Amino acid sequence: MPAARISQRISAIAESATLAVDAKAKALKAAGRPVIGFGAGEPDFPTPDYIVQAAIEAAGQPKYHRYSPAGGLPELKQAIADKTFRDSGYKADAAQVLVTNGGKQAVYNTFATLLDPGDEVIVPTPFWTTYPEAIRLAGGVPVEVFAGPEQEYLVTVEQLEAALTDRTKILLFVSPSNPTGAVYSPEQVREIGQWAASKGLWVVTDEIYEHLTYDGVPFTSIATAVPELGDKVVILNGVAKTYAMTGWRVGWMIGPADVIKAATNLQSHATSNVSNIPQVAALAAVSGPLTAVDEMKLAFDRRRKAIVAGLNAIDGVDCPTPKGAFYVYADVRALLGKEFPSANGPVRPSTSAELAALILDEVEVAVVPGEAFGPSGYLRLSYALGDEDLATGVARLQDFLGKAK
Structure with missing residues (x-):
């Protein structure tokens, strides 16, 4: 019997779900689709100037x-x-x-x-x-x-x-x-x-x-x-x-x-x-100082409040208010098994993975399903993206998820 090409140890590793969702969203964007990505935990701000300058100067030192x-x-x-x-x-x-x-x-x-x-x-x-x-x-x-x-x-x-x-x-x-x-x-x-x-x-x-x-x-x-x-x-x-x-x-x-x-x-x-x-x-x-950090935190806080309010306005979504980081973890168990419209006819997602895939296909919003982090029935959304994208993405979710029967 021929030996396996890939070791059991490495074959057992699952791809990073958050990076996979982010990569798919970026690929769709590159193809010209207006995808809003809530997948990666990545601040949309540039690295503060004084940090970049330190790197530039270091690059010139042998x-x-x-x-x-x-x-x-x-x-x-x-x-x-x-x-x-x-x-x-x-x-x-x-x-x-x-x-x-x-x-x-x-x-x-x-x-x-x-x-x-x-x-x-x-x-x-x-x-x-x-x-x-x-x-x-x-x-x-x-x-x-x-x-x-x-x-x-x-x-x-x-x-x-x-x-x-x-x-x-x-x-x-x-x-x-x-x-x-x-x-x-x-x-x-x-x-x-x-x-x-x-x-x-x-x-x-x-x-x-x-x-x-x-x-x-x-x-x-x-x-x-x-x-x-x-x-x-x-x-x-x-x-x-x-x-x-x-x-x-x-x-x-x-x-x-x-x-x-x-x-x-x-x-x-x-x-x-x-x-x-x-x-x-x-x-x-x-x-260095934490001045730039404090400025980013103000923006994250504003976005946190906006995304929690927007998601909780959707019937069947329960989104607790997070006290830290820049993620919300929305409970969507009440939506599983319900009927949603799709380009290929009505669909009844039974898992949060299926629901996340449907959301990306139908309204071009990328979220990470709970299966990546534990049990099914949840969606993680990062609010470390721009205010305009956040508002657009939440509006799309409200429109689509509000059609559940």
Whole structure:
């Protein structure tokens, strides 16, 4: 029997659903179709000028034309440590920082470094689509714990306790959340963190949306709020969302020195150093003021209110108001099984994936179905797009979904 061309490990990986939706929307746009894309979590703002200028100047310096340390430029690692203490009160030194090729590599490095085959990771659900794939690639087992809109998409300690087994090694914690925009209160963060510490678990916390909270809701780092976690916590972060730098591909992980050293060894063979020019740009970002960030946040807040109001005006759609990030996670279970008009005659979508495909085909609006993040029955929409596109897209959804019978 001939050997399989593709390894089982890689064959089992699903394509990133969010990137697939975004790619399809962009392809349709390139073909001249007026598609409105709510798929990718990508700010529509340009990267602030002072960051771009730092990169331009760095490109002219020969020292940045060479290899640099696999773990990151020393000055950037120190600046990340300083920025983390400034923004969340968590104290780390440069030796505890690994600069990665975007946040995704930080996620992969972390799970590859901490997990052995069969180790379980509790994954609050809905989850960002990359988490379970990175866990499986590392030989781990993602254990989903679902919290629906009736819980504001926030898991409880009781749910986590029910998912605990003797093979559980890590709790993944994300606040503010992609895809739901949910934010845990300081009290909830402490309760969950103390539970994890009492069970001897590692906590991997993704803090990439730390600066994007609304309505006076604070960001709380579980690493700072629960010192009892000791050296069993890893912080993931990056410049992509805060500074509109998704394409620059600079992220990082912060953790115990032995974990960071092991992850750096892995990265030294996988990719070596992150491109030096984006590292210098990231240095300017994390060392600079948050003025541009605050301006973007005002726009996101305005769009957040507009999209929530627009979606909740549709019969059969329940869209909780997110407290962070730049996503809404709309409950469309009441629309499944209903009849919608289409170019090929009436259609009754039975899943949110089918509904999302129908919406794209019929009214040229790209949304990501809940299947990408957990159970069916939901749609994620990013409101990190222009106000005019947002209004047009919501109007199309209102018109089309309002025709459900």
